[in-house]
Amino acid sequence: MYDEFIYFRKNNDSIHFELPDASVVYYPNFISDKKANQFYKLLINNTPWQQDDIKVFGKVYQQPRLTALYGEKGKSYTYSGITMQALPFTSVLKEIKSMVETVSKEAFTTVLLNLYRDGNDSNGWHSDNEKELGKNPMIASVSFGAERIFHLKHKENKGLKKSIMLQHGSLLIMKGATQEKWKHQIPKTKKTVNPRINLTFRTIK
Ligand SMILES: O=C(O)CCC(=O)C(=O)O
Numbered sequence: 001m002y003d004e005f006i007y008f009r010k011n012n013d014s015i016h017f018e019l020p021d022a023s024v025v026y027y028p029n030f031i032s033d034k035k036a037n038q039f040y041k042l043l044i045n046n047t048p049w050q051q052d053d054i055k056v057f058g059k060v061y062q063q064p065r066l067t068a069l070y071g072e073k074g075k076s077y078t079y080s081g082i083t084m085q086a087l088p089f090t091s092v093l094k095e096i097k098s099m100v101e102t103v104s105k106e107a108f109t110t111v112l113l114n115l116y117r118d119g120n121d122s123n124g125w126h127s128d129n130e131k132e133l134g135k136n137p138m139i140a141s142v143s144f145g146a147e148r149i150f151h152l153k154h155k156e157n158k159g160l161k162k163s164i165m166l167q168h169g170s171l172l173i174m175k176g177a178t179q180e181k182w183k184h185q186i187p188k189t190k191k192t193v194n195p196r197i198n199l200t201f202r203t204i205k
């Protein structure tokens with residue numbers, strides 16, 4: 001069972017979650033529904049979505065979602081044995097990036113796009129702790145389309161698990177020790193769900 005998030009501060013647009021060894025802030029209404037619908041359509045139709053093979057414990061599987069990487073010239077990103085070369089930012093991604101940077105006060109170099117086609121698509125337990133992200137990276141995650149559950153679990157204190165529904169047009173910021181001390185996932189679901197697009201803005205050194 002996952003606990004409901006406990007928040008200690010709520011204002012019009014953000015929820016700061018009280019978690020040990022983590023800093024997680026959620027902006028449920030970051031982008032208006034109307035604007036988020038437009039972004040969703042543009043992204044789902046115009047992104048060169050790819051499905052890579054990943055190696056888990058020596059076995060090769062197809063990644064259970066589609067992805068794309070955009071970023072500044074020359075940026076590449078390696079995780080789960082996959083190396084992706086960044087495509088140049090599109091005008092849509094530049095627009096979303098600038099909205100994210102205004103709120104996060106951080107300049108990002110790269111964005112990884114995930115497309116979860118249905119409830120069978122998922123993102124297994126992991127931390128965004130690749131070397132090229134540096135120590136205590138800030139990850140800014142924007143969601144469009146179907147709502148999916150986001151799970152967090154503490155790496156050492158096994159009983160510490162949290163969950164949050166990431167809604168259409170929302171922004172979730174993870175920073176501080178979150179990647180060092182916690183893992184996160186998007187589990188599969190048996191419910192019938194429409195596609196969901198997620199953008200994680202990152203800074204690659
Ligand atoms: O889809 C999400 O909300 C999370 C994506 C994620 O964790 C990642 O791409 O590293």
Ligand SMILES: [Mn+2]
Nearest residue numbers: 126127128184
């Ligand atoms: Mn992640």
